[in-house]
Amino acid sequence: MVANTALLTAVSVLSLTAAQTFQRLGGCPTLGCVLPPDQTDFLAGQYFDIRLEVHAPVNGSEANGGVPDTNFVFTIAKKDGGPQPAATFFKVAEPALETWNFTWFEDLFAQELKQPSLVQVASKAYRRVALYEPGEYAATLTYYNGTNTTANWLVRPIQQQKKAKNVILFIGDGMTTNMITAARLIGHKSINGKYQSRMQMDKFPVLGHQMTHSLDSYMTDSANSASALYSGHKSTVNAMGVYADSSADAFDDPKVETIVELLTRIWGCAIGVVSTAFLADATPIALTGHTRTRAAYAPLIDQSLRGVQNYTWTNYTGADVFFGAGAEQFYPGTTSYQGKDYYQEYANAGYSVSLNKTSLLSVPNTQKALGVFSTSSLPVWLDRNVYKNYLNTTTNHPSGNKEPALDLPGLKEMTLKAIDILHERGGEKGFFMMSEAASIDKQMHALDYDRALGDLLELDDTVKATIEKLTQMGLINDTLIIVTADHGHGFDVYGSADTKYLASKSSDREKRNAIGIYQNSGLSQYTVPNASVSYDTGVNFPVNWDPRYTLAQGVGAMPDHRENYRVHKDAPRLAATNITGKPIDDFYANPKDNPDGILVNGTLPTHEAQGVHSLTDVPVFAMGPCQELFAGVYGNIDVFFNMANCLGLGRPDDKPGVLGASGSGSGPVATSASADPVTRTQRGMWFGMLVFMRSIGWVALNL
Amino acid sequence: MVANTALLTAVSVLSLTAAQTFQRLGGCPTLGCVLPPDQTDFLAGQYFDIRLEVHAPVNGSEANGGVPDTNFVFTIAKKDGGPQPAATFFKVAEPALETWNFTWFEDLFAQELKQPSLVQVASKAYRRVALYEPGEYAATLTYYNGTNTTANWLVRPIQQQKKAKNVILFIGDGMTTNMITAARLIGHKSINGKYQSRMQMDKFPVLGHQMTHSLDSYMTDSANSASALYSGHKSTVNAMGVYADSSADAFDDPKVETIVELLTRIWGCAIGVVSTAFLADATPIALTGHTRTRAAYAPLIDQSLRGVQNYTWTNYTGADVFFGAGAEQFYPGTTSYQGKDYYQEYANAGYSVSLNKTSLLSVPNTQKALGVFSTSSLPVWLDRNVYKNYLNTTTNHPSGNKEPALDLPGLKEMTLKAIDILHERGGEKGFFMMSEAASIDKQMHALDYDRALGDLLELDDTVKATIEKLTQMGLINDTLIIVTADHGHGFDVYGSADTKYLASKSSDREKRNAIGIYQNSGLSQYTVPNASVSYDTGVNFPVNWDPRYTLAQGVGAMPDHRENYRVHKDAPRLAATNITGKPIDDFYANPKDNPDGILVNGTLPTHEAQGVHSLTDVPVFAMGPCQELFAGVYGNIDVFFNMANCLGLGRPDDKPGVLGASGSGSGPVATSASADPVTRTQRGMWFGMLVFMRSIGWVALNL
Structure with a gap:
């Protein structure tokens, strides 16, 4: 101002x-x-x-x-x-x-x-x-x-000309260059410093960095960073598709049109949304959500199907593909919008509905498809592929029956199936898909580095499989592929840990001498075959997740916790707990987490149980039509503007686009008529309970 | 193998x-x-x-x-x-x-x-x-x-064709994308998330990432990473220009030819070496040094003037420009090679010798130039420009007289003067210059983030001034400019610290609640003018280094230390000290450093007093001829191979290059005759004392 x-x-x-x-x-x-x-x-x-x-x-x-x-x-x-x-x-x-x-x-x-x-x-x-x-x-x-x-x-x-038929935007939530480096080290063998295989991302011809600074804070979250990527408008923490105002209603804030809404209105492209998170989570839902309160999960799922209802806005009737987790907002009950059954609501709108991998793989490519494979977020790659016993302890069946969900797709299966449907349904109009590896972020929050890096390797494997599939389909030259992140975590690897030596010592100061730095870091032991270990997880994943010499890794922003630098085999990590028993959050190192580890006292407010996001610019890898737009350093909003440029979404009027029409000349200068607001729905009141959060701050959980 | x-x-x-x-x-x-x-x-x-x-x-x-x-x-x-x-x-x-x-x-x-x-x-x-x-x-x-x-x-x-007349390689030692992001935040004003000015690096058209994995360890140091950048050969920690063998002599290890030696032999280009470190430090000296023991400072300075003497090798008679610090290896005494006066040795070889900025700016451009401006490393930008009182407490005069060095150039003054000399002396043959911002690394080791970011901003300011100067000289289109790093530190910013609130609390846990995360991070206060503060440090540096709300920043690898998140005004930071008084290193938080801060216990061996390097890929910014070679992800050795390609250094024979000669065809296939080893010098024995380090590890000091 x-x-x-x-x-x-x-x-x-x-x-x-x-x-x-x-x-x-x-x-x-x-x-x-x-x-x-x-x-x-x-x-x-x-x-x-x-x-x-x-x-x-x-x-x-x-x-x-x-x-x-x-x-x-x-x-x-x-x-x-x-x-x-x-x-x-x-x-x-x-x-x-x-x-x-x-x-x-x-x-x-x-x-x-x-x-x-x-x-x-x-x-x-x-x-x-x-x-x-x-x-x-x-x-x-x-x-x-x-x-x-x-x-x-x-x-x-x-920019009216559509230069790419399809755009696939992969988002590694919270993914930084540092994490990619670490994932390469554990998933790819090197000899004398030369990697014998490389990450798929490493092979992209164009690299850029995007700056993630929020509207009112230099630290972003996944809601407003998603809005920047999807709409070209930065916002404030917890907000998506709107600029946050100060009114009580979390659904009356001033909106901005997203790439999905623009593509639907202008080209009628097929739209795909795929995530390993719950579908109401910020990164998938910000494609269609307009609220300053990301925790308003239930109405956001309604918006994903029906678009904005409480004010005149653009028509939106649901994505062609909507695959992920978060069954709580779908099965009828207290956590679904107005108690309704959103499996049924989606089915009524013509969707096939899959609740497991078997079903997912068999649904017709001609029909719109909803796939919801568990409550909460999908179990991570490491639990689905290596330490599988954990799955049996879960109560995450998408029916809500509290049984474990065991027939689970991963990001790759969801993404490849999505391409089949989107290609079929998009036809000559093409498609846009966002595919998110959500638990890179979620597991970094938990300081569970192994699970985060496992999901990063799954993302890379998915990108690789996508390129292979598009090549087979003859679509590779028509498809802009972007791999990026929404923000980072201040993670890095700084050496190796001799876990045997560490465990043999009794004091924290003695244990610390197990850390090998510089030449004493040695080589990655995650790529050294061990006769007693076989996971059958394919190439470019670790062959041993539990070597004696592990990565010494960590973050600068943390709650109190203990580190023993070993993989958590039984379940995802819970680093800090509220051991006081008081209702006020007051977190200390979880006594059950790495009891043989080194105690590290925190650098975050004591009411934080997890790590937090960091400032760093995040990488952008691009290949395909318009790839050259993504070189160098730019704002996160430029990812949107570059995609919009490549998709011909910058228009001189509010008319639909015509495929094959040339030119991006300056058309007639018109300003559109705005419709008056229609009646507000009950959404605002439904979430009055959430409004108080803006004056007291909020609790960070997997932002 | x-x-x-x-x-x-x-x-x-x-x-x-x-x-x-x-x-x-x-x-x-x-x-x-x-x-x-x-x-x-x-x-x-x-x-x-x-x-x-x-x-x-x-x-x-x-x-x-x-x-x-x-x-x-x-x-x-x-x-x-x-x-x-x-x-x-x-x-x-x-x-x-x-x-x-x-x-x-x-x-x-x-x-x-x-x-x-x-x-x-x-x-x-x-x-x-x-x-x-x-x-x-x-x-x-x-x-x-x-x-x-x-x-x-x-x-x-x-690749025989010389496509770039000049190459300037800027190295931000230890610089990561995370640090660039933080430096931008404190040096450049943003409004509602949009930066009103940008780093010069941000404006480079091509961005890449280089992987820094060493030969025998995934963690590198500045010696063997410099060798990778300068010779295309990875090595082991502490080694430069050689593959480390197991013999006692640190100067008989198998050598590789560096870019400076190749350029001298093939094209006769002018060579410039500029650093804010002591000139015997790894990054500047690895251009000409061949030893597995980087601490062999004195003989390395001799190699910088005379080249390799103990075995038949290529002739090298010193750089055209050699600007930096480290007077200990130049004035005669126990720390110079054979006790000799290297100011005099250089002067005898035809060099002008500058010991202060005034002299530096006045030396003729036609003559080879040595400039040594202090003992140890140069005082950092923050001490030279903002908290200048510290300079008066130093004993770093380049004469060795234990007086303070006060007439000091910065990286920019050294680099711009170097360009004048190199352009004059290189003539049609052009020049190669390496210019290093060394104390980004040194101050990150010390956990002195403000000093590190100050020197990063100085580097960026130097790059900006270099581009302006080359443009004025008509050289910009003939010059490949690269800005990169040799390795990283696991640094990131994760919020803001309300230093007033922090200081007002008495317990560590209460103090931690001063950290604002996500939306509570707010905006950079380093760019908000404060009437009581004026440093006159020019544009794109902080206007207030000591705001109430500072960056909450840190690393995952650290000794015990205290954080109060405020700038250290009196002197560079000393985070950990050996408080036991025993001769064995055993480091605890320095009781004099941030006594009002939060105690953070370490994640490194207790014999480490500093932070250490990290794994992360580091950025490469390129502009000019051959810039396209530097896009994407590649090994650190590819920086050498790309420069060598652009400079036409890949040769089918051992003949000098001919400017204007075309082609990079496959010439005659010859294998050169090797000369027999000549007598070994006393260097090996001189450093017998250092050899024991390889079996016991070494002490990390500003690697």
């Missing part, structure tokens, strides 16, 4: 300085808020909503009397043009005024003293508008007798 | 399994050793030595009687050709037999019990040979009545 008065500048600096751990509202450092905020980029023709807020703090460092200006004015000006009232500019009716209040804490001291700041708000929202003419715009909110907040917007060039 | 008998295979697996923390000899898993070992790649025409060893363990798991076979036979066979005795193949005299013995520990238990294994050795060395014909070779050592060890060698294609 550009604050145009000296007064506002002072306030702005004050609030920037004070508001760090907590913020009054992301994207709104001044008392006047324009969402989408300053520095937003738009795809030409992309639908979005606008939310204006005028804040009147009642108390706290910004207190101004607590009466918000309800006579605020909002104008849009194209560069070198005069400002027009927004309703005129967008040819829509002036929206109704809304008012509410909210509270927040100015810092940790205020939180500790239980002294929240109260803010009164006056607001308006413009629904489903678009900017069709490329260039720079100034969106200016005027309030409090002439104070201005200007959001400078940029509409990217029109 | 490929072991061709069942017996040897069994032994090989045994030694691979047993030898992890310590190894009998890197690159030699069997009892017969060929150096260069299996899987070595060569540049066509590159000089190298060959070392053969037959090992006879007296005791330990491999004991075979302790009598090495002195009648071993060594042959070379080009693929599809018959084997020839090596002396015949290379047209050299049969080398003399050598014998010695050495000891090593099979594992930590053996070390603890002080039970070394003794190995008797029979050996030969072929000196200064070359392979001129591209393709595959089998180098086979036959010993112990028919046991074979075969090294499969690959000679890369001939």
